[in-house]
Structure formats: C-alpha cells, structure tokens
Amino acid sequence: MREGEPIIRLxxxxxxxxxxxxxxxxxxxxxxxxxxxxxxxxxxxxLFNRLxxxxxxSISFYDQPYESYTIPKLRRKIGLVLQAPHLFPxxxxxxxxxxxxxxxxxxDKQGEELLEYVQLPSDYxxxxxxQLSGGEKQRVSxxxxxxxxxxxxxxxxxxxxxxxQTTEDIEEVLSMLIDKHQITxxxxxxxLSQAKRLGDRGIYxxxxxxxxxxxxxxxxxxxxxxxxxxxxx
Amino acid sequence: MSPEISNQSLLFLIVFVLVPLxxxxxxxxxxxxxxxxxxxxxxxxxxxxxxxxxxxxxxxxYIGIPFMISVMIIVASFxxxxxxxxxxxxxxxxxxxxxxxxxxxxxxxxxxDMIEFTPSEVIPMSGMVIGNSMVxxxxxxxxxxxxxxxxxxxxxxxxxxxxxxxxxxxxxxxxTLMASLIPNxxxxxxxxxxxxxxxxxxxxxxxxxxxxxxxxxxVISLSIFSAVSLSAIYITLVMYRxxxxxxxxxxxxxxxxxx
Ligand SMILES: Nc1ncnc2c1ncn2[C@@H]1O[C@H](COP(=O)(O)OP(=O)(O)O)[C@@H](O)[C@H]1O
Ligand SMILES: [Mg+2]
Numbered sequence: 001m002r003e004g005e006p007i008i009r010l011x012x013x014x015x016x017x018x019x020x021x022x023x024x025x026x027x028x029x030x031x032x033x034x035x036x037x038x039x040x041x042x043x044x045x046x047l048f049n050r051l052x053x054x055x056x057x058s059i060s061f062y063d064q065p066y067e068s069y070t071i072p073k074l075r076r077k078i079g080l081v082l083q084a085p086h087l088f089p090x091x092x093x094x095x096x097x098x099x100x101x102x103x104x105x106x107x108d109k110q111g112e113e114l115l116e117y118v119q120l121p122s123d124y125x126x127x128x129x130x131q132l133s134g135g136e137k138q139r140v141s142x143x144x145x146x147x148x149x150x151x152x153x154x155x156x157x158x159x160x161x162x163x164x165q166t167t168e169d170i171e172e173v174l175s176m177l178i179d180k181h182q183i184t185x186x187x188x189x190x191x192l193s194q195a196k197r198l199g200d201r202g203i204y205x206x207x208x209x210x211x212x213x214x215x216x217x218x219x220x221x222x223x224x225x226x227x228x229x230x231x232x233x
Numbered sequence: 234m235s236p237e238i239s240n241q242s243l244l245f246l247i248v249f250v251l252v253p254l255x256x257x258x259x260x261x262x263x264x265x266x267x268x269x270x271x272x273x274x275x276x277x278x279x280x281x282x283x284x285x286x287x288x289x290x291x292x293x294x295y296i297g298i299p300f301m302i303s304v305m306i307i308v309a310s311f312x313x314x315x316x317x318x319x320x321x322x323x324x325x326x327x328x329x330x331x332x333x334x335x336x337x338x339x340x341x342x343x344x345x346d347m348i349e350f351t352p353s354e355v356i357p358m359s360g361m362v363i364g365n366s367m368v369x370x371x372x373x374x375x376x377x378x379x380x381x382x383x384x385x386x387x388x389x390x391x392x393x394x395x396x397x398x399x400x401x402x403x404x405x406x407x408x409t410l411m412a413s414l415i416p417n418x419x420x421x422x423x424x425x426x427x428x429x430x431x432x433x434x435x436x437x438x439x440x441x442x443x444x445x446x447x448x449x450x451x452v453i454s455l456s457i458f459s460a461v462s463l464s465a466i467y468i469t470l471v472m473y474r475x476x477x478x479x480x481x482x483x484x485x486x487x488x489x490x491x492x
Contacts (some may be wrong), residue, residue, distance in 0.1 A: 049393050053480055071481045072395035080393040086386035088404065099394040141390075148394060 005063060007152060007184055008048065008078070013057035017208035018043055021057070025152070030178060030185040032199030032216060034192065036231065040208040041188040042083065045154045048186060049080040072102070079150030083157045085141035087129040092120075092140050095129060099148040106147075114143040118173050135166035139173065146177070155187040159194065167191075174198060192220055192232075204228045290352045297352045302359055306331045309367035316371035319378075320475050327370050330467045331363055334460050338362050347452050358453060361432065365457045369413055369464035376412050377469060380405045381476050388483055398477040406469045413465035417458055424454055 006024035013021035017040040025031055033041050046052045047059065050071060059066045066074060076099060087095050096114050100106040112122040118139035124132075132140065138158060145153065158174070159167040175198060178185055189195055195202055195216060202219040204212045204227070211227045212219065223229045250272045257264040289297040310328040317323035339359060341347075348354040381388070384405060391401035424430060425447075429437075432453055436446035478484055 046389075050480070051389060051393055051482055053482065072397060075393055076395040082386060082390055082393070084386055086390040088387060088391070098391070098396070102395060102397075102400060144390075144394065 007062060009060045009063075010047075011058050011060075013047065013054045013059065015047060015052060015054045015056075016040070016043055018047070018054075019208045021210060023203065023210065023213075025184060025186060027184055028182050029201060030187070030199045031201050031203060032195040033186065033188045033203045033205055034190060034195055035205035035211075037190070039205045041205055042156055044205070045080060045156050045186065045188060048152070048154050049075055049078055051075075051080070076103075076148040077150055078152040078154065079145040079148050080154040081142050081145045081156065081158055083160060085137040087132075087137055087140060087144075089129065091126050091128055092132075093125045095140055095144045096125075096147050098144060110147065114147055117146060117177055118143045119169070133166075135162055135169060138162065138166075138170060142170075142173070150183070152184045152186065155185065155189075157188050157190060160190065167194075171197060196220060204231070206231065286352075286356065289356070292352070294350050294352055294355070298350070298355050301352070301356050302335060302363075305360055305363045306335060309363050313367045313371040313374070317374040317378075317472070320374070320472060322475070323374070323472075326468070326471050327367075330370060330464060330471075331366055333467075334366050334463050335359060335363055338456050338460055342452070342456070357432075358456075361453055362456055362460045366460045366464040369417075369461040370468045373409055373413055373465040373468040374472065376409045377405065377472060380408055385483065392481060392483065398474060398481055402473045402476070406473060409469045410462075410465055414462055417461050421454060421458060424450075430454065 004027070007027045008023075008025040010021050010023040017038070021044070033044060035041060043052065047054055050066060061069065061074065061078065069077075088098060092115075093111050096111050097106050100110070111125045115122050115124055120136065120139055120143075124136070124140075129137065129140065138161075142155075142158065155174075159170050162170065171194060174185075177183065178198070185198075187198065189198075199216045202214060202216045203210055204219070204223075204225075206227050212223065212225045214224075219228070220232065223232055250268065254265060254268050256262070257268055286301075289301050291297075292300075306328065309331055310324055313327050314324045317327075339355065342358070343350060348358060381402075387404065388401050392398075425433070430450050430453075433443075433446045433450045436449060437443055441449075476484055
C-alpha cells in the first residue's frame with residue numbers, strides 16, 4: 001500500500017489537545033483514526049483540511065508545505081465530510097454544485113454522476129434537503145465533498161448518527177468509491193468492525209497522542225500497548 | 234396653537250405610575266425600586282431635553298443642528314455597541330454608519346425640500362432616523378452573532394469545500410437582512426390602522442391638519458424604512474468578516490464543535 005512518497009506528512013504537530021503528532025499518509029491508503037471521545041480525532045481532521053492551523057509543527061501535501069497552497073484550493077484537494085451532514089438550505093443540486101461552481105468547474109451531467117456514486121436516484125437532484133432522511137443527507141454530504149474531486153477524503157464518523165441498516169448501506173457506498181477511485185482516505189470511526197472492513201492501517205489516539213499504529217486488522221487483534229488493550233476490552 | 238398642560242395637571246400622572254407600582258407590590262415582582270427609578274429618571278430626562286431643545290432651537294441652525302445631531306449619534310453608537318460585544322471595532326463601525334445614513338437622509342430631505350433647515354424640524358426628524366438605525370444595527374449585530382453560532386456546522390462545511398468567508402457567510406448575511414427587513418415592512422403595512430404613529434399624533438395634537446400630518450409621517454416612515462435597511466446591510470457586510478481570521482478559518486468565540 002505504501003508506494004513512494006507520503007501524500008500528507010504531519011511533523012511534530014501540536015494543537016489544543018493534540019500533542020507530538022507525527023504521521024505519514026501514503027497515496028491510496030485507507031487510514032482509520034480511532035480512540036475515545038474527546039481524544040482529538042475531529043480536531044486532527046480539521047487540521048488536515050486546514051480549518052485549523054497547528055500551534056506547532058508542520059504539515060506538507062505532496063512534499064510542499066500547506067502554507068504554499070492557496071487555502072480554498074488545498075481544502076478542495078483534501079476534502080472533508082463533517083460528522084453531521086450540515087447541508088445548505090435548498091435542493092440537493094444546490095449542495096452538490098456548491099464547491100465546483102465557485103471555481104466554475106460544475107458540469108451539467110455531474111449531478112447525476114455524483115448521485116450515482118452515493119447510490120441515490122437522479123430525481124433526487126431537485127429535492128429540497130428538508131425532505132431527506134438522515135442516511136440520505138449523509139450521502140448528499142459525501143457527494144458534495146466528492147464534487148470537488150479531492151485527492152484525499154477525510155471522513156468524520158460518517159455513520160455515527162445512523163441506524164445499522166443505513167450504516168451498512170453507507171459503508172457499501174464508501175468501499176465502492178474507495179475501490180473505484182483509488183482515493184486516499186482518512187476516516188475517523190468509533191465502530192471497530194467498520195475499521196476492519198474499510199481500513200488498511202489503524203491509528204489509535206488517546207488524550208491527543210498517537211498511542212499505537214499498525215496494519216488493520218492486526219492492530220485490533222494483537223494490540224501492543226496497554227492503552228489500546230484496555231480501550232479494546 | 235398647542236393646548237398647554239399645566240404643571241399641576243402633570244402631577245396627576247403619579248396615578249399612572251401607581252398602577253404598575255401597586256401591581257409589582259401586590260404580586261411581589263420585586264420591581265418597585267426599578268419602577269420608581271425609571272419614572273423619575275424618564276421625567277427628569279425629558280424635562281432636561283425639553284430645556285436643552287428650547288435652548289438649541291434659539292441657536293443659529295448651523296450651530297444647533299450639527300451639535301445636537303452629533304450628540305444623538307454618539308449616544309446611539311455607545312448604546313448599540315453593547316449588542317456587538319466580543320467583536321472588534323464595533324463602536325467605530327456603528328458611528329461611521331450612523332453618520333453616513335444621517336447625512337444622506339438629511340441631504341435628501343433638504344434637496345427635495347421636504348423639510349427646512351431649522352432645528353425644530355431637522356432635530357426631531359433626525360432623532361427618529363438615528364434612533365431607528367441604532368436599534369436596527371443592534372438587532373443586526375445580535376442576530377448575526379446568533380446566526381454564526383447556530384450555523385457553525387454549515388459554515389465549516391462551506392469553508393471545507395473551498396468557500397471564501399464571503400461565500401460561506403452568504404446565507405447568514407441573507408438571513409440577518411431578512412430578519413431586519415420583514416418587521417419593518419410589516420409595520421408599514423399597518424401604519425395608521427392600528428395605531429397612529431407618534432409623530433402624527435404629536436402633529437395633530439399640536440393643531441396640524443391630519444392630511445398635513447400624514448405627509449410628514451410618510452416622509453419619516455419611508456425614511457426610517459430605508460435607513461433601517463441600510464443599517465442592517467451595512468452592519469452585516471462590514472462585520473461578517475470579523476468572524477473569520479486571515480486564514481479563512483472560523484474564529485472560536487466559544488469552543489464547542491460537535492465532537
Ligand atoms: N484549541 C483548543 N484548545 C483546547 N482544547 C481544545 C481545542 N480544540 C479542541 N479542544 C478540545 O479537545 C477535545 C477533543 O476534541 P475533538 O477533536 O472533537 O475530539 P473527538 O473528535 O476525538 O471526540 C475536546 O474536548 C475539545 O473541546
Ligand atoms: Mg469528533
């Protein structure tokens with residue numbers, strides 16, 4: 001999985017709860033970040049998307065420091081799907097167009113294509129977002145981020161608010177997407193079974209520190225540190 | 234022309250104060266002191282203003298008018314600023330906004346020959362415009378703060394998708410404007426039907442014919458409507474940017490994103 005140079009490199013990052021974060025993410029990898037609530041997982045994703053700036057340390061993307069990219073462009077390339085869908089008022093189409101139309105990259109057929117990725121019928125394009133169920137909103141939120149054609153996809157507990165069936169559906173959507181597009185994924189989840197199904201490397205975060213990392217599912221089956229062992233029981 | 238109210242007659246107003254006071258006393262609302270204090274304060278304030286206005290009206294217009302308008306704008310700015318606590322440059326922004334609005338409205342009135350440049354016309358009319366603008370700016374500030382808080386998730390979503398602060402806060406600007414325009418448009422719809430506006434009432438009591446009074450009311454109502462709209466749009470367009478830092482990140486006023 002680890003081919004060549006890292007696509008994102010975090011060096012000695014410190015921000016709020018996060019301490020001494022060193023992490024390389026390689027192209028095409030599916031990294032799963034897990035750990036207790038409040039351990040800094042969302043904060044980490046916000047740093048990746050540059051919704052926050054680290055107090056100390058540096059982040060690089062394709063070997064160039066984050067600061068060398070214009071901020072909106074970087075955020076498009078390293079797309080974030082927030083934990084809750086947070087859709088904009090209006091139609092599904094309005095939401096899907098939001099990112100691309102800011103750089104005049106929206107194409108007419110793109111809406112149908114995006115809905116197909118997330119397995120929603122194309123007549124959903126003109127539905128108001130108020131009429132969508134929780135699972136459908138989450139799909140639209142995912143499609144809205146994909147509309148920017150990111151190189152890296154950040155997912156913050158994409159199924160935490162959903163029931164079991166909807167979770168399975170979304171997982172299916174995600175694994176299809178990942179396989180088809182060879183996109184690099186960094187996903188936060190608290191569902192360990194999901195981590196095993198979707199990830200190939202696990203990062204265990206506790207109190208803002210990376211306590212352990214390793215290939216999935218091994219890291220969950222043979223945890224080395226006491227912290228992870230007690231988290232898993 | 235105006236019927237005089239004698240000072241003795243005014244004393245009977247104490248009856249009106251006794252009503253809320255006895256209510257507060259009877260139901261133990263604990264407002265007794267406050268009611269007495271606000272009644273006294275209001276009375277003294279009005280008398281002082283009355284004497285001050287008497288004095289100002291006797292001054293040459295080009296001294297009295299600028300002086301009184303400056304006082305009104307400064308007081309209004311300090312008052313409205315409280316609503317923008319926590320945001321930078323609020324006082325200066327409001328002050329500048331009120332000056333711009335007052336100067337433009339007043340110029341239009343004078344150029345179109347709707348009123349004359351005398352203190353007795355310019356000062357009360359300006360007072361209404363400044364007062365309403367002050368309230369509108371305060372409301373817009375409050376509204377904007379609560380919209381930013383309420384829509385934090387959407388703002389983060391917009392920024393994360395590559396929106397610049399201006400694009401990300403578009404919905405918030407829209408909502409803040411709507412919130413300030415709608416009640417004022419509603420007020421215009423019922424003007425005169427439910428309640429005679431204060432100014433018209435005053436003119437009619439002073440002996441002016443109702444149709445004449447309505448003309449003045451029309452001038453002031455529409456002027457206020459436009460001043461209020463201007464105030465809201467001005468405050469929103471100037472202030473939204475202070476919710477972001479230079480790196481297009483949302484400033485943390487209270488740290489709690491959905492964890
Ligand atoms: N700049 C900061 N300074 C101090 N504490 C912060 C800062 N940013 C976030 N936190 C706190 O760090 C904790 C971790 O937050 P979060 O990343 O949302 O955790 P998780 O997603 O793992 O549940 C939270 O308690 C949050 O309030
Ligand atoms: Mg979280």
